[in-house]
Every structure is written in structure tokens, then in C-alpha cells.
Amino acid sequence: MVVATAWILKKHFDGFPKISDFELKKIELPDLKDGGEQKLLLESVFLSVDPYMRPYSRRYMKEGDIMIGTQVARIVESKNPAFAVGAFVVGSKGWRTHFISDGKDLQLLPSNWPESLPKSLALGTVGMPGLTAYFGLLEVCKMKPGETVLVNAAAGAVGSVVGQLAKIGGCKVVGCAGSDDKVAYLKKIGFDEAFNYKTVKSLDEALSKASPDGYDCFFDNVGGEFASVAINQMKKYGRIAVCGAISQYNDSVPQKGPYVQFPMIFKELQMEGFIVSRWSNRREEGLQALLKWVVEGKVKCHEQVTEGFENMPMAFMGMLKGENLGKAIVKV
Numbered sequence: 490m491v492v493a494t495a496w497i498l499k500k501h502f503d504g505f506p507k508i509s510d511f512e513l514k515k516i517e518l519p520d521l522k523d524g525g526e527q528k529l530l531l532e533s534v535f536l537s538v539d540p541y542m543r544p545y546s547r548r549y550m551k552e553g554d555i556m557i558g559t560q561v562a563r564i565v566e567s568k569n570p571a572f573a574v575g576a577f578v579v580g581s582k583g584w585r586t587h588f589i590s591d592g593k594d595l596q597l598l599p600s601n602w603p604e605s606l607p608k609s610l611a612l613g614t615v616g617m618p619g620l621t622a623y624f625g626l627l628e629v630c631k632m633k634p635g636e637t638v639l640v641n642a643a644a645g646a647v648g649s650v651v652g653q654l655a656k657i658g659g660c661k662v663v664g665c666a667g668s669d670d671k672v673a674y675l676k677k678i679g680f681d682e683a684f685n686y687k688t689v690k691s692l693d694e695a696l697s698k699a700s701p702d703g704y705d706c707f708f709d710n711v712g713g714e715f716a717s718v719a720i721n722q723m724k725k726y727g728r729i730a731v732c733g734a735i736s737q738y739n740d741s742v743p744q745k746g747p748y749v750q751f752p753m754i755f756k757e758l759q760m761e762g763f764i765v766s767r768w769s770n771r772r773e774e775g776l777q778a779l780l781k782w783v784v785e786g787k788v789k790c791h792e793q794v795t796e797g798f799e800n801m802p803m804a805f806m807g808m809l810k811g812e813n814l815g816k817a818i819v820k821v
């Protein structure tokens with residue numbers, strides 16, 4: 490019998506998450522059976538920590554539930570011929586070291602995944618965050634060559650892909666991030682302009698200096714005050730993809746800010762929220778495009794890898810604080 494270790498949400502987060510909000514739990518797994526749902530035993534190899542876990546936990550979880558999340562896992566035992574022992578899959582089984590599945594809810598890594606490419610990228614650039622950048626830019630921002638694209642949290646999992654895809658698409662790209670090292674990284678991977686939003690004297694001035702003519706597309710990962718300032722620098726008919734609002738996820742009291750109607754009306758803007766799962770029927774298309782660009786070296790990937798399953802809460806909280814460059818990953 491295998492005993493899995495899992496992190497549960499002991500207490501709903503109130504403000505910024507605390508280590509005492511989490512608890513480790515042991516779970517005995519049943520033996521596999523030929524029929525029914527107990528066909529595969531898997532071990533998590535890499536787990537993802539993502540910003541969405543913060544707002545989703547409040548909406549969709551109750552205290553005592555296993556923390557939600559995705560992993561790259563290896564098949565350890567199989568009674569399902571579609572999954573060979575040793576194969577790698579992406580699962581959404583939450584923060585746990587081992588689990589049982591019938592295979593229906595698992596996705597094999599693309600069959601053309603190169604041996605030399607880290608499998609953890611299936612949680613980042615060639616996974617959900619990469620798809621978010623891809624569909625958000627193409628379908629929501631509807632970027633066109635020659636346009637100027639603004640992205641915030643630009644050195645993170647989604648933002649770093651947004652900037653690079655916008656460059657591939659023939660756009661000028663402006664990004665901002667929360668440290669000088671991150672800004673240097675953005676320039677290294679091809680952003681035309683980048684600045685540290687924590688140290689600029691005026692966000693308004695920094696945005697207009699980076700693109701005096703304004704912005705056609707704004708891929709917003711941050712929301713709050715940043716978005717309120719940036720919306721006024723949109724060009725006429727500009728498009729805003731509302732991807733995330735990480736500046737608000739830990740608020741106990743909702744922020745109040747300037748309202749969007751005036752710039753929306755006078756600049757005739759389009760502003761659309763989205764969730765990447767809208768394009769789950771085009772997942773394969775997106776993954777193949779991203780995989781190709783990564784293999785060709787056109788999209789660079791950086792990962793912030795935390796070692797040890799026991800450190801998942803620290804990795805999660807570190808990511809919310811901005812300690813990650815690129816995708817925050819935990820290696821079991």
C-alpha cells in the first residue's frame with residue numbers, strides 16, 4: 490500500500506497566506522483494480538504554484554480540502570493500456586505526492602516532446618500559463634504586427650511568454666516587473682522597453698516614456714492601481730485583456746479606485762476578461778505552437794524551482810510576493 494502526502498487548506502486565507510493556513514496530511518491509497526476507477530498509480534514529479542490558487546481557494550474550496558493545483562506526474566503502476574509505466578502526464582490532482590486515477594482526467598505530454606526539454610515546462614511555457622499568453626494575445630487582444638503591447642507581471646510565467654509572443658507577432662513590447670534583475674531579464678529576452686514599477690517615481694510617466702504614442706494592447710495580469718493608470722494611456726480602439734488581478738488577490742477589504750467608464754468611452758476601448766479554459770478545444774494547437782517556438786529557441790523559458798514537497802506553501806507564498814523569475818515550480 491502506498492501512503493501519499495498532501496497539503497490541505499487548514500484555514501481559509503485571510504489577507505496574505507500564512508504557513509499556519511496549511512497542514513500536511515497522510516492518505517492511504519487503495520491497491521489498483523482491473524475494473525473501475527483505480528487503474529493507475531502516479532507519483533508527482535513537479536507541482537505548480539500559481540496565483541489563481543489564492544482567489545480560487547476562497548470561491549471553490551472548503552477548509553480541510555487538498556490544495557488545488559496541477560502536476561507533472563509519472564505512471565508508477567498501470568492497469569490501463571493507454572498509459573505505460575514510466576510515461577509522464579499532466580494532472581490536476583492538487584498538492585499531493587501520489588494519487589490514483591482511471592486516466593480520464595490525465596493528459597499525456599505531447600508525443601513529440603524532446604527528451605532534452607525539461608518536463609516541468611508542461612506546467613509553464615508549454616502548459617497552462619503559455620496557453621493563457623497565446624490565446625489572450627491572439628483572441629482577446631487581437632494583436633496585429635506593428636502595434637504596441639503592454640504587459641505587467643512581465644517576468645512571470647504568463648507575462649514572459651506574452652512579451653515574447655508579441656515580439657514574434659511583430660509588435661513593440663513594453664513590460665514591467667518588480668525588481669531590477671527582472672527588468673534586466675526582460676531586456677535579455679527581447680522586450681523593447683522594461684521598467685521596475687516599484688522604483689519609478691511616476692507610473693504614468695514611465696508608461697508614457699516607454700511608448701509616447703500610447704498602447705494598442707494591454708495584457709493585464711495585475712489590475713488595481715496599475716490598470717487604472719494604464720487604461721488612460723491606451724490608444725483609441727485599444728484592447729485590454731483582463732487576465733489577472735494579482736494586486737488584489739490578498740485584499741481583505743476590496744480596493745476602491747478610479748472607474749473605467751471615461752477612458753472606455755472616449756477612447757472607445759474594448760476590455761474583456763477571460764479564462765484560458767475557454768479554448769480547451771484548441772489546447773493541442775496552442776501547445777504545439779508553443780513547443781515549436783521553445784524548441785527553435787524563439788521563446789526562452791526560465792523556471793524558479795523550489796526543491797521538496799514540504800516547501801510547497803513557501804514556494805506559493807514566495808511567488809505571491811514576487812520571488813519568482815519565470816514559472817514557479819516545486820520539484821518533489
Ligand code: NDP
Nearest residue numbers: 540645646647666667710732733734735736763764765811
Ligand atoms: P507569475 O509567475 O507572474 O507570478 C506572480 C507575479 O505577480 C509575481 O512574481 C510578482 O512579480 C507579481 N505580483 C505580485 N503581487 C503584485 C502586486 N501587488 N502588483 C504587481 N505585481 C505583483 O504568475 P502567473 O504568470 O502564473 O500569473 C500572472 C497573472 O495571470 C495572475 O494574475 C494570474 O492570476 C493570471 N492568470 C490568469 C489566467 C486566466 O486564465 N485568466 C491563467 C493563468 C494566470 P513582480 O516582482 O513583478 O511584482
